[in-house]
Amino acid sequence: MTEEVLQGSLRLLGTVLAVQANFYRVQLDVTDTEMRRHRDRGAINLSTSLRLPVTESPTPPLLLCTRRTRLKKIGQQVIVGDRVLVEEPDWAGKRGAIADVLPRQNQLDRPAIANVNQILLVFAVADPPLEPYQLSRFLVKAESTGLDVVLCLNKSDLITTQQQNQINEYLISWGYQPSFISVYKSINIDKLSIRLKDKITVVAGPSGVGKSSLINALIPSINLRVGEISGKLARGRHTTRHVELFDLPSGGLLADTPGFNQPDLDCSPEELAVYFPEARQRLAVARCRFSDCLHRDEPDCAVRGDWERYQHYLEFLEEAIARQSQLNQQADPESTIKVKTKGKGKQKYEPKLESKKYRQKSRRTQLQELQELYRESEE
Numbered sequence: 228m229t230e231e232v233l234q235g236s237l238r239l240l241g242t243v244l245a246v247q248a249n250f251y252r253v254q255l256d257v258t259d260t261e262m263r264r265h266r267d268r269g270a271i272n273l274s275t276s277l278r279l280p281v282t283e284s285p286t287p288p289l290l291l292c293t294r295r296t297r298l299k300k301i302g303q304q305v306i307v308g309d310r311v312l313v314e315e316p317d318w319a320g321k322r323g324a325i326a327d328v329l330p331r332q333n334q335l336d337r338p339a340i341a342n343v344n345q346i347l348l349v350f351a352v353a354d355p356p357l358e359p360y361q362l363s364r365f366l367v368k369a370e371s372t373g374l375d376v377v378l379c380l381n382k383s384d385l386i387t388t389q390q391q392n393q394i395n396e397y398l399i400s401w402g403y404q405p406s407f408i409s410v411y412k413s414i415n416i417d418k419l420s421i422r423l424k425d426k427i428t429v430v431a432g433p434s435g436v437g438k439s440s441l442i443n444a445l446i447p448s449i450n451l452r453v454g455e456i457s458g459k460l461a462r463g464r465h466t467t468r469h470v471e472l473f474d475l476p477s478g479g480l481l482a483d484t485p486g487f488n489q490p491d492l493d494c495s496p497e498e499l500a501v502y503f504p505e506a507r508q509r510l511a512v513a514r515c516r517f518s519d520c521l522h523r524d525e526p527d528c529a530v531r532g533d534w535e536r537y538q539h540y541l542e543f544l545e546e547a548i549a550r551q552s553q554l555n556q557q558a559d560p561e562s563t564i565k566v567k568t569k570g571k572g573k574q575k576y577e578p579k580l581e582s583k584k585y586r587q588k589s590r591r592t593q594l595q596e597l598q599e600l601y602r603e604s605e606e
C-alpha cells in the first residue's frame with residue numbers, strides 16, 4: 228500500500244502537547260507498531276473517546292500540525308491538552324492538519340491547558356519554609372478549579388521524622404493527606420508516579436520548592452532548568468512563556484508551570500467556603516440558616532467555628548468581596564459602592580453587603596456544578 232492512499236483516508240486522534248506560533252505539536256494515540264499493523268490493513272481504527280494516548284513502547288508518533296482554515300473561520304482555538312482530529316498525515320515529513328477539536332472536559336486559564344485531570348501542588352517542608360497562609364492560598368486556588376488536588380511536600384530530607392509527623396497531622400486537620408517526597412534522596416517518587424499514571428497533571432507551587440527538579444526526576448530525558456528563578460527575571464524564556472505537556476515514561480502527561488508566590492483567588496464570595504475541605508465537611512452534616520450565608524456573623528451558621536483555617540477563610544472572603552464589588556462597579560458605573568482612599572494611595576472598596584451583588588455566576592461550568600452541588604446540599 229502506498230503512502231498516498233493512506234494519506235487520503237486517514238483521520239487520527241491525538242493530544243496537543245505544545246503550541247509553537249501557528250503550529251501544534253500533536254501526539255497521536257496510536258503507537259508506531261499499531262500504526263504499521265493498521266497501515267497494512269489499510270485503515271486506522273478511529274476511537275472518538277477522550278481517553279489518553281495508548282502508551283506502549285515505542286512512543287506514539289508526534290506530528291507538527293497546522294489548524295484547518297475552517298477552524299480559524301469559526302474561531303475554534305486549539306490549546307495544549309486538546310484532543311484533536313488530525314487529517315492528511317505526512318509520515319515522512321511528520322506533518323498533519325488539525326481538522327477538529329473534541330469538546331473539552333475542562334480548561335485552565337493561566338496557563339491555558341485543556342482536559343486536565345489533576346493538579347499536583349508542590350511545596351517544600353523547608354528552604355523555602357512552609358508557610359501555612361501561602362499553602363492555604365494555593366490550596367484554595369487549586370480547589371477552585373474543581374480538579375483533584377495532589378499535595379506533595381518536597382525536601383523531606385531537610386527535616387526529622389518527628390517534624391514530618393507534626394506537619395502531617397496539621398495538614399490532616401485541614402483535610403489533606405500530603406505525600407512527603409525528596410527529589411534528592413528519591414523518597415516516594417515512585418509512589419507519586421503511580422498517581423500520575425495515564426492522567427494529565429499540572430504541577431503548581433511557589434518558586435524554589437523543586438517543581439522542575441521533580442519533573443526531571445520523573446522524566447529524566449527532559450532536563451528542565453533547575454535552581455533558576457523562573458518568575459519575572461526569566462520572562463521570555465522557555466520556562467515561563469511556554470506551556471508544554473511532557474510524556475511520563477509510565478504513561479500520562481505532565482505540565483510544569485513557573486513558580487509564583489501569591490496566586491490570585493478569583494472565586495466569588497459565595498463559593499469560597501466549598502474550597503475548604505473543613506467547611507465542606509461541616510456543610511455535609513449541618514446547614515446554615517440562610518442559603519446565601521457568607522459564614523461570618525450570620526446567625527445559625529454551620530461553617531463558622533474554631534477550625535484552624537477559619538481565619539484564612541475570613542481573609543480570603545474579604546478579598547473575594549472586594550474583588551466582586553470592583554467587578555460590579557465596572558459593570559455598573561452608577562453603583563453606590565463608595566471608593567475610599569486609604570493612606571499610601573491604596574484604594575479600599577467598601578462593598579454594600581447585599582447578597583444580590585454576589586449573584587454573578589462564574590463562567591466556568593465546573594464551578595457552576597460545584598455551586599449547584601453546594602446549594603443542593605443546603606436545600
Ligand SMILES: Nc1nc2c(ncn2[C@@H]2O[C@H](COP(=O)(O)OP(=O)(O)OP(=O)(O)O)[C@@H](O)[C@H]2O)c(=O)[nH]1
Nearest residue numbers: 409410411434435436437438439440453454457486
Ligand atoms: N534539599 C533538597 N533540595 C532540593 C530538592 N529538590 C530540589 N531541591 C533544590 O531546590 C532548588 C529549587 O529547585 P527547582 O526545581 O528549580 O524549583 P522550582 O519549584 O522549579 O522553582 P521555580 O522554577 O522558580 O518555580 C534547587 O536548588 C534544587 O536543587 C530536595 O529534594 N531536597
Ligand SMILES: [Mg+2]
Nearest residue numbers: 438439452457
Ligand atoms: Mg522551575
Ligand SMILES: [Zn+2]
Nearest residue numbers: 515520522528
Ligand atoms: Zn454559614
